[in-house]
Amino acid sequence: MAACGIVGHRLHDLRHTAATYMLKNGIDIRTVQKILGHAAISTTTIYADVLTEMLKSEMSKLRFE
Secondary structure, three states: OHHHOOOOOOHHHHHHHHHHHHHHOOOOHHHHHHHHOOOOHHHHHHHHHHHHHHHHHHHOOOOOO
16 A cells, blocks of 8 residues: 555555445445355454544534534
8 A cells, every 4th residue: 555655544444434435325234245255244344433423523513502
C-alpha cells in the first residue's frame, strides 16, 4: 500500500471502511456478511456497532432550546 501513497493504514482498514459505508447506506447486514465472507453474523455486527456509536455521538449534539 505504501507504493500507492497510503501510509499508516492496513488493507483491513479499507475493508472496515467499505463495510461501514455499506451498512450506513442501507445495505442489509446479512448481505454485508456475505460480501465480507463472515461465517457468523456476530462478526459483521462489529461494523454496525460503529454506526450505533456514531449515532449516539451525533444525537448528543441535539439541543432543544
